[in-house]
Amino acid sequence: MPAPSTIPARATPADWTNWRWQMQNRIHSAEALADWIHPTPDERAAIEKTDDIFRWNVTPYYAHLMDADDPSCPIRRQVVPTMDELGPDIVNGMDPLDETGHSPVKNLIHNYEDRVAFCITAECAVYCRYCLRKRMVGDASFFMRTDEHQAALDYIAAHDEIRDVLLTGGDPLTFNEDNLEWLLSRLRAIDHVELIRFGTRMPVKLPYRITDALCDLLARHHPIWVNTHFNHPKELTDDAAAAIDRLKSAGVPVGNQTVLLRGINDDVETMKALNEGLVRMRVRPYYLYQAQLIGGTAHLRTPIETGMHILRELRGRTSGFAIPDYVLDTPHGKVPLNRSYVKGRAGDRVLMESYDGTLWAEPNPLPDAYEPPLRLPAVELPDEADTLPMERGVPDAIASAVGDASTSVPD
Numbered sequence: 001m002p003a004p005s006t007i008p009a010r011a012t013p014a015d016w017t018n019w020r021w022q023m024q025n026r027i028h029s030a031e032a033l034a035d036w037i038h039p040t041p042d043e044r045a046a047i048e049k050t051d052d053i054f055r056w057n058v059t060p061y062y063a064h065l066m067d068a069d070d071p072s073c074p075i076r077r078q079v080v081p082t083m084d085e086l087g088p089d090i091v092n093g094m095d096p097l098d099e100t101g102h103s104p105v106k107n108l109i110h111n112y113e114d115r116v117a118f119c120i121t122a123e124c125a126v127y128c129r130y131c132l133r134k135r136m137v138g139d140a141s142f143f144m145r146t147d148e149h150q151a152a153l154d155y156i157a158a159h160d161e162i163r164d165v166l167l168t169g170g171d172p173l174t175f176n177e178d179n180l181e182w183l184l185s186r187l188r189a190i191d192h193v194e195l196i197r198f199g200t201r202m203p204v205k206l207p208y209r210i211t212d213a214l215c216d217l218l219a220r221h222h223p224i225w226v227n228t229h230f231n232h233p234k235e236l237t238d239d240a241a242a243a244i245d246r247l248k249s250a251g252v253p254v255g256n257q258t259v260l261l262r263g264i265n266d267d268v269e270t271m272k273a274l275n276e277g278l279v280r281m282r283v284r285p286y287y288l289y290q291a292q293l294i295g296g297t298a299h300l301r302t303p304i305e306t307g308m309h310i311l312r313e314l315r316g317r318t319s320g321f322a323i324p325d326y327v328l329d330t331p332h333g334k335v336p337l338n339r340s341y342v343k344g345r346a347g348d349r350v351l352m353e354s355y356d357g358t359l360w361a362e363p364n365p366l367p368d369a370y371e372p373p374l375r376l377p378a379v380e381l382p383d384e385a386d387t388l389p390m391e392r393g394v395p396d397a398i399a400s401a402v403g404d405a406s407t408s409v410p411d
């Protein structure tokens with residue numbers, strides 16, 4: 001918990017550590033944010049202009065981690081909009097993995113045969129600007145009614161090949177204990193469901209959500225695993241460590257997935273400090289994700305060579321289990337971004353092979369005047385390689401939301 005002098009006057013220490021108080025007092029205007037930091041004119045304009053594109057909310061807890069005067073603060077850059085979100089991009093879509101096409105019922109993604117991702121809610125405590133599910137999180141049409149949850153449970157029950165269910169969203173821990181008990185007891189009644197996993201940023205954005213009552217509930221439904229999502233050492237607070245400790249004491253294994261983000265964590269020192277700090281908290285670094293091709297996130301993406309360089313520099317310089325796997329999610333499954341799978345660079349695309357042998361060419365242009373810290377071999381792009389179309393322009397969804405007449409131009 002922060003020093004009492006930094007807690008806003010209207011909050012008692014008991015309020016501050018109450019997750020419901022934090023949710024009810026989330027910041028969603030530039031004026032409210034100004035209680036914590038000095039928003040720049042660019043941030044103020046972006047908060048207003050991105051309103052119809054992607055919801056914006058910040059917990060007071062996460063806001064108190066921000067540097068008040070530095071707009072390049074890694075906490076600010078993850079969650080405070082900037083006008084870069086409205087700039088040109090190389091993609092014109094919001095669903096690069098075609099999760100919609102892999103959803104047999106609402107919010108249930110069945111991509112791999114033996115497991116599903118069940119987006120039980122579209123609510124999050126804080127909305128990360130690079131979010132993979134930007135198309136749905138915070139959008140009322142993706143919230144689920146009880147009959148829609150039941151339809152997803154019926155689908156899982158009818159498919160005995162599903163042994164692993166990832167509860168995700170949005171953030172599944174925005175659900176209260178009664179709703180979670182309803183869901184977990186029904187999943188546990190399905191014999192072929194062996195493993196239930198949660199994907200949650202609550203230990204990062206709102207660690208007070210990890211209550212004793214929640215941990216008791218999870219412990220009643222083991223095996224339960226949690227994967228959380230720390231991106232920067234500044235997020236490794238005492239409160240976060242205490243939340244992780246409560247989960248571990250309830251017998252819940254905790255892993256972490258990080259997204260590689262330009263100007264936030266795309267250097268060796270930051271990544272080493274983050275992963276060593278996670279290990280000290282008894283959290284296993286699991287994945288480092290290449291940021292996805294979501295329209296309006298170009299300013300946060302890195303060349304794939306940057307991530308491969310970081311992983312190469314970590315090897316031998318820290319404990320092996322402090323080194324995550326660097327991966328890219330593609331419509332053909334996750335691809336480890338190492339030289340066993342990455343074939344080389346074909347101009348603006350990086351060619352790789354997925355686990356089933358499919359060739360995927362990820363659009364990943366090198367910025368002008370950028371000198372990659374390692375060089376991939378130059379390769380030809382085979383005709384059979386699958387890819388996403390590259391376009392240069394303001395994505396349609398963004399242009400229409402802000403009333404911009406500019407359109408995307410095929411590359």
Ligand code: SF4
Pocket residue numbers: 123124125126127128131132133137169170171200201
């Ligand atoms: S917490 Fe997860 S689902 Fe929610 S906005 Fe952040 S990345 Fe997206």
